[in-house]
Amino acid sequence: GESVGLHLPTLSVQEGDNSIINCAYSNSASDYFIWYKQESGKGPQFIIDIRSNMDKRQGQRVTVLLNKTVKHLSLQIAATQPGDSAVYFCAEKEVNFGNEKLTFGTGTRLTIIP
Amino acid sequence: ETGVTQTPRHLVMGMTNKKSLKCEQHLGHNAMYWYKQSAKKPLELMFVYNFKEQTENNSVPSRFSPECPNSSHLFLHLHTLQPEDSALYLCASSQDLKESYGYTFGSGTRLTVV
Secondary structure, X not given: OOOEEOOOOEEXXXXXXXXXXXXXXXXXXXXXXXXXXXXOOOOOEEEEEEEOOOOEEEOOOEEEEEEOOOXXXXXXXXXXXXXXXXXXXXXXXXXXXXXXXXXXXXXXXXEEEX | OOXXXXXXXXXXXXXXXXXXXXXXXXXXXXEEEEEEEOOOOOOEEEEEEEOOEXXXXXXXXXXXXXEEEEOOEEEEEEEOOOHHHOEEEEEEEEOOOOOHHHOEEOOOEEEEEO
């Protein structure tokens, strides 16, 4: 089956630096992607999304980049803070018989070093 | 709080026990989901309910039995579990099955089977 995956399972970044988390997807028909953040003891929380008709979308301190040519998604976090330490998941939308569901990657653990 | 509440937060049960996990949302959503989150694995979709009707059972063993009495409540009944069933069980909701970007997750129930 097709899957969503992440290049690196862990990433450590100095506080104040920028971080980039990558995600590869294999379903070229996917037209919608989401990044989630999961802090310890909590469920995943929506960060930012992007549709396939875009290649970049910006939020507050976060930017998602989509490269459909190589089926690659990235999440950039600017000026990282201790509160950014968490596991980050990408997810892609699948459509089966008209119903949508999300398929998740394994996640990357981001650790911010003070 | 995300609007999706799961109880209990932690559960330890023996292999011969019967227990239930509860999920409640008052976001006005009509679709609810059970996911299993194990270490170093992607989130695994278990069950999907839409307007109280089960629309997906992702080849889940019968020792897991879901129940959705109304659009606001979702249960996962557990019996004769195995140690490998130990995981974080996450509930999520969305407006309906056509609105993937609206997933809201609860904080999960950390289940340990001994």
